Amino acid sequence: MLLASMAVSITAVALPALSRTLDAPVSAVQWIVLIYLLSVTIVIVLAGRCADLFGHRFILLTGLIIFTLSSLLCAAAPNLTMLIAARAIQGIGGAIIMALPVSIIRGMVSGEQTGSAMGLLGSMSAIGTALGPALGGILIAVFGWRSAFILLAISGFVLLVPAIKAIPASPPNHKTSRSLDLSGATLLAIVLFLYAVITTGNKNGLNWDMTITIPAVLVALIIFACVESRSSSPLVPLSLLRNPVISASLITNLLISSVMMAMLVVGPFFLSFGLLLGEAITGLVVAVGPVVAALAGIPAGRITDRFGIRRALAYGLAVMSIALICMALLPVRFGTAGYILSLIMLTPCFQLFLAANNTAIMLAAPEDQRGILSGLLGLSRNLGLMTGASVMATIFVTALGQEELVHAAAKSVGFAFTVTLLTAAGLALLSLIITLISIRK
Incomplete structure (x- = not known):
């Protein structure tokens, strides 16, 4: 899970160096990130289905091998076209190592400890997101952009040994046809x-x-x-989607992913052009989120196990809605301190939602369909990230009234930030309503 998250964040740091070295425009270089996310999004459901049919351990090891070899191809790519093609292949392996840990770990722990296990995975994902820019920035500055992909290849190769030894073999599913749709x-x-x-x-x-x-x-x-x-x-049994717990979990996962993407997309613009912070300070403020998320993941899982999924989901979404309203209002009035305070309030609630939501969908999953549901969970997250990046950015620009941030007044940027975050708070409230309805059912 850590490796899958790091594969996304580490390459974002490499984009400026790639643009200079390969003499390519930003619109072309961005496809190094976009093609990976697109590949993961398309393959992740198929990866989960293959795990159900042919065994989770076998498919996970296959994904690690694909990821490792394609990382080497990325490092050896002679031009941008070959690099983008190698990243598309890497996304196939990334889809597998992103989806299957959730379903594998559900089969290895008791139902009473599922929340703690999901919280641990949430912490690993946050650590990977934070480590990517830190390690990538140092390596790229010293050795160049190829070193970032070499690090991913070495990490994948090192993980193969404990994966082979520690993950129990799971027999193929003979209850259903083993043919792929x-x-x-x-x-x-x-x-x-x-x-x-x-x-x-x-x-x-x-x-x-x-x-x-x-x-x-x-x-x-x-x-x-x-x-x-x-x-x-x-490929996707529609009967699963009729389960109110599963359908509600997937819908709210998409909505909350869109909400958190608003923070990633709009937050740095507000800090830079609304609060007029320098690049270094902006980076430090943004880094507060992944650090708090890494610390909050395991406690969030334990809270889910102790107080139950229903309470954890309701509490997490309710406080998240309040935190988003605070994020919309406090930074405009109190500056950086208000932003950090709201972020510290928001991130643990997001981790609590993740732990409780993942636990809910995994406990509701039939044993022979855990893989496909973990794939659908990953798919809903990726669709939410893509939707949030597009819709929230559009809301921000519309509220700003112009596309050129450089010439916008700080008050105008602050107003656009407030409108965007209040919209995000509305999506969190909608998620809370959907969750409460599914709890009743």
């Missing part, structure tokens, strides 16, 4: 690709006609649902 996988890939185009395409050098793309993704989604409902071995 290739038609469903193809249709889902088309749906996800078109959705990614809608959320990111025109912002990164692609010019797609949205009047065609949006209806196309809706048609593809309807065809996918029809195919899955008639398949004897569907």
Whole structure:
């Protein structure tokens, strides 16, 4: 889980060096990050389904090998095109090592300890997110951008040995047909690709006609649902989505991921252009979030085990809504201190939601379908991140009234930040309502 998170954050730091070394524009270099996220998003559900059919341990080890070898390909890439292609392959391995730890760890611990285990995974994810920029920045400054991918390759290779020794072998699932739903996988890939185009395409050098793309993704989604409902071995069993606990968990996971992406996208702009902080101070303030998340993950899991999933979810989402309202109002009035205080209040609640939500969906999962549900959980998170990056940035720019932040007044930036965070608070409240309804059911 740590490695999967680090693979995303470490490459973001390498983008300026890649732009200079490869003499490529920012819109082209950003595809190094985007293609990885797109590959992960498309493959993650298929990875979970393969784990259910052919064994979680076998698929996880396969994913580690793919990730390690593709990291070496990234390090050896002679040009930007080859690097982007290697990152697409790396995303296949990244999808596997991102999804399967959740389902594997559920089979290794008792139900009473599932929350603590999910909290530990949350801490590892936060540590990986924080370590990526720190280690990547040092390595790139000393050895160049290729060293970041060499680090990922070495990490993947080192992890193979404990993975082989520690993770118990899981027999293939013989209860259902072992054939893969290739038609469903193809249709889902088309749906996800078109959705990614809608959320990111025109912002990164692609010019797609949205009047065609949006209806196309809706048609593809309807065809996918029809195919899955008639398949004897569907990629995504639609019966799972009728479970109120599972459906509510996936929807709220998407919404809260969108909310947290608002902080990642809009927060640094507000700190730089609203509070007029320098780059170094902005980086330190932003780093408070991952540090608090790393410290809060394990306690959040233990709270979930002790007080129950329902209370943890309700409390986490309620306080998160309040924290987002504080984040919308306090920094504008009290500056950096208000931002840090709100961030310290918000992040532990996010970790509590993650631990409780992941526990809820894993305990509700049938034993032979844990892999596909962990894949759907990862998919909902990635869709939320893509949606948040697009929608929240659009809300921010619309409230600002202009696209050029350099020429915007600090008060205007603060107003746009407040509007965006109040919108995020509304999404958190909507998640709380959905959760309370599912608890009743």
